[in-house]
Amino acid sequence: MSATTTPQGIHRGQAGSAGPFRSKVPQVTAVFWVVKILTTGMGETTSDYLARVLGPVPAVASAGLLLAVALAAQARARRYVPAVYWTAVVMVSVFGTMAADVAHVALGVPYAVSAAAFALALAVVFGLWRQLEGTLAVESVSGGRREVLYWTAVMATFALGTAVGDLTAATLGWGYLPSGLLFAAMIVVPALAHRLLGASPVLTFWWAYVLTRPLGACFADWAGVDAHRGGLDLGTGPVSLALGVVIVGLVLRLSVDDRRGQERPAPVTA
Template structure:
């Protein structure tokens, strides 16, 4: 599933006299796999540090690291796999904390925060569309579009966290059944794009939102106690395993990106 009807390429023309590089990856199967892995890692890592360090130090620390990774991403001249996915991981961690803090510290029910985050995401999309004319991610090459992109990504993580916890905890469906539900739901935009000609940008963002509760529910199921319906592997070990898998996957993507860059140089 791609966010554009054209074949993705790392090098894009911006309509000016020069050419600029895309700052986001091609939307391929590898993209979706790594994206789901980062959502799971964000969920368990957020829980691990919140319980180990305490909510306030964990949130402050995550905010600082997130700001640093986004700064490096903004300074990059093109898509750099290590830089980009490091930023996604930190957005995942901080987005999880944002939803959890609203629920735990402020007492906002997930049934309230989920629609609120959905409205925030809709507002970002509306402003992005009105000012830039498109929500296609392959047009993100820096500047204002990149700001909109990362704002939308942050909102999707917060929304997905609230929705996943709403089904798993508030409604009492449990983490594994919720994960299976979102696994089924994420196939809808893919099929809609292929069979019903669903607009690719709509299909992309629809699936993108669902990757968050999908990965988080399965990661929680692996990490939480038996009493909560999980495998009781622990949030720390689950986070570590996911971090290693993500590092290997991103390393392979970085090697491939280097080869592509040499071919187009």
């Protein structure tokens, strides 16, 4: 048996030969990480844009409804379908941003407190997932309870990452660009930890996964916000649109790749 390692040195766990296996999540490749980071940026700027255009309450309600529809479509899918999966990720990104922002703006919860709360929530989800399923390896997600736990964890990572990014950029006053560069440096650490120190591939995957959120969000904010906030003042709407176009193009590529080989061997998770 051998593990499949991504170009970043982060791999998704071990694969065995227990027969055909239809996973409902994508293989972790370089394109996966690129799309994931872009969705975090799009979620950040789209959330801000919708809150400004529609108002906070209608924006949250609309995002929540679209998220429910996207997750329902993902749940009904019998295997990984790139367009369905990444639509769900985008909506989790948008709604996760709103969840963290509502906690701060509407309820007055400091980002440090909300970040700690979301980190605790994520730890609880991971603990429950591990206890019930015996593994946190994402390639084992093929539906049912594991898929529910997977998406719950994904939502928690987005909310956590949003709070952490806003904590460094706003509360600590480091600004969006310096914060983005910080997280860009930090996301290399799990790859090096796996490659050089033999750290768990599951641990390093989720470690990097959490960091993609503040990384993408900080750079997107930097591009979208005005100069008084240290940004390029391109506007949250145009930034969201540009990111959306790139994401669609990459997802189309993933769809082509997916049609070339749909079945993967079942993972060994012991």
